[in-house]
Amino acid sequence: MIGATDTQSEVSTASARAGGGASAKSAQITVDIADLAVTNKPSKIITHSLGSCIGVTIWDPEVRVGGMIHYMLPDGALSPEKAKAKPAMFATTGVPALFRAAFAMGAVKKRLIVKVAGGSTLLDDNGTFNIGKRNYVMLRKLLWKNEILIKSEDVGGAISRTLVLDVATGRVVIRNRNGEREL
Amino acid sequence: MTNIDHILDQIDTLPALPTTSVKIVSIIGNPNASVGEIVEAIKYDQALTGEVLRLCNSAYFGLSRQITSLNDAMVCLGTLKLLQLVMAVHTNGILNQPQAGYGLEGGMLWRQSVATAIAAAEFAKAARYPNVNLAFTAGLLQGIGKLVLSSYVAKSANEILRLVDEEHKSFDDAEKAVLGSTHSEIGALVAERWKLPEVIVRSIRHQHDPSALSPPDTLVDIVHLALCTVLLMGISLGTDGLCYRADESVMARHGLTHADLEVVGMNMCTELQRLAALQESPSVAVGASS
The missing domain is CATH 1.10.3210.10 (Hypothetical protein af1432)
Structure with a gap:
């Protein structure tokens, strides 16, 4: 179980690599599709190409622990085997894993700032193709049950998004083809 | 010259799909094609044969013994898997830009x-x-x-x-x-x-x-x-x-x-x-x- 008992400072299956200056400050962690990362180092966590997938960032301003997930599908019941092997593929298994990993590093639920991006869909879609909406609804349900609020979000539409969390400052930025803005 | 004429002219300047790929696609499109025809299409293309053997011996397939010939590869992997890989690799040069x-x-x-x-x-x-x-x-x-x-x-x-x-x-x-x-x-x-x-x-x-x-x-x-x-x-x-x-x-x-x-x-x-x-x-x- 990710982060349940561990005391290390970084929980990630994502590719972590040092950025330009190769110092800890400029380190960047890339979260791939169906992946998550949590750290208490002053890194930037980034994920690209969010379509109907959802990216969730969490950040505790007091202990400066931050994390991000890029999940693909709403419900791990679709494939218990895949949900076990790759929990971050699904909202139902990945989102709890993300929070648990942050708690293990000292983050506290009440302090966590949660931001959400993605959930795009194709044009002319009346439901069958709307994985983005189902992904979003499942997240709302999970967070509501656990009394966690979403601070801000940028969801829906037909665009691709890049999501960046700066763990040093808690700043979250959304990039799309029209430019970037703070979330 | 209109925009569309320009665009149509560009089609002729595009590099051609490798001959072997064209042959393979034709064979794939024919429901009566045999394994022998596929081997025939690949075996005269040395670069492709080398690539096929490299793929067969990669960790992706996890085979326990070394594959050294095309016939061997067809038997071990089945034509379906192998053709898919060949096509994916073969289009890389064109689609990678x-x-x-x-x-x-x-x-x-x-x-x-x-x-x-x-x-x-x-x-x-x-x-x-x-x-x-x-x-x-x-x-x-x-x-x-x-x-x-x-x-x-x-x-x-x-x-x-x-x-x-x-x-x-x-x-x-x-x-x-x-x-x-x-x-x-x-x-x-x-x-x-x-x-x-x-x-x-x-x-x-x-x-x-x-x-x-x-x-x-x-x-x-x-x-x-x-x-x-x-x-x-x-x-x-x-x-x-x-x-x-x-x-x-x-x-x-x-x-x-x-x-x-x-x-x-x-x-x-x-x-x-x-x-x-x-x-x-x-x-x-x-x-x-x-």
């Missing part, structure tokens, strides 16, 4: 194409379409029109995106309005020029409007669903993003539900990550083919 008009960096179009191919093979199984290899190949080639149209899209990007954002046109409708043609139409012309089977030409032309065909064509439906899934899963999205129409009637036509879509998306991503690892892995040394 950056396509600035669509905001695609080097490798992105190839990755999106392979993802569509994998998803098409999955949908072929779900829709009980008999020729899974043909579905894979059609999915792999659906984006070839972008190779030609990219530079024209780049020049008119502001106008195309204005139509998408303000008039809520799909990206291909905006291409049609501004450039006089779409990447689907141009892709079909490229496929004709490459002498690919008519069914593949059709699936490229109607990838975004499968219901325009009467009666509908299952392969075209499959390519449409595969592409929709790949865009939804966010595989190599460009500036066109998800700005394409999803045709719901296609799902109903084949008795598919959103759960089928999710299963295909899940399997496609898993397979794509394995294939990508294969591409990045260093060459596995293989002995001379016998």
Whole structure:
């Protein structure tokens, strides 16, 4: 179980690599599709190409622990085997894993700032193709049950998004083809 | 000379698909083709034979013994798996270039194409379409029109995106309005020029409007669903993003539900990550083919 008992400072299956200056400050962690990362180092966590997938960032301003997930599908019941092997593929298994990993590093639920991006869909879609909406609804349900609020979000539409969390400052930025803005 | 004439001229300057690929696609398109014909098509192409053997001996397949000949490879892996890999690798040279008009960096179009191919093979199984290899190949080639149209899209990007954002046109409708043609139409012309089977030409032309065909064509439906899934899963999205129409009637036509879509998306991503690892892995040394 990710982060349940561990005391290390970084929980990630994502590719972590040092950025330009190769110092800890400029380190960047890339979260791939169906992946998550949590750290208490002053890194930037980034994920690209969010379509109907959802990216969730969490950040505790007091202990400066931050994390991000890029999940693909709403419900791990679709494939218990895949949900076990790759929990971050699904909202139902990945989102709890993300929070648990942050708690293990000292983050506290009440302090966590949660931001959400993605959930795009194709044009002319009346439901069958709307994985983005189902992904979003499942997240709302999970967070509501656990009394966690979403601070801000940028969801829906037909665009691709890049999501960046700066763990040093808690700043979250959304990039799309029209430019970037703070979330 | 009009814009569209310029674009059509460009089709002739595109590098040709390797002869072996054209042969393989023709064989795949023929339901009566035999394993022997496939071996025949590959064995005179030494570079391809070498690549096939390298792939067979890579960790991806996890075989316990070394494969040293094409016949060996066919027996151990089955023709289906092997042909898919050969086609994916063989189109890499053509599809790997950056396509600035669509905001695609080097490798992105190839990755999106392979993802569509994998998803098409999955949908072929779900829709009980008999020729899974043909579905894979059609999915792999659906984006070839972008190779030609990219530079024209780049020049008119502001106008195309204005139509998408303000008039809520799909990206291909905006291409049609501004450039006089779409990447689907141009892709079909490229496929004709490459002498690919008519069914593949059709699936490229109607990838975004499968219901325009009467009666509908299952392969075209499959390519449409595969592409929709790949865009939804966010595989190599460009500036066109998800700005394409999803045709719901296609799902109903084949008795598919959103759960089928999710299963295909899940399997496609898993397979794509394995294939990508294969591409990045260093060459596995293989002995001379016998």
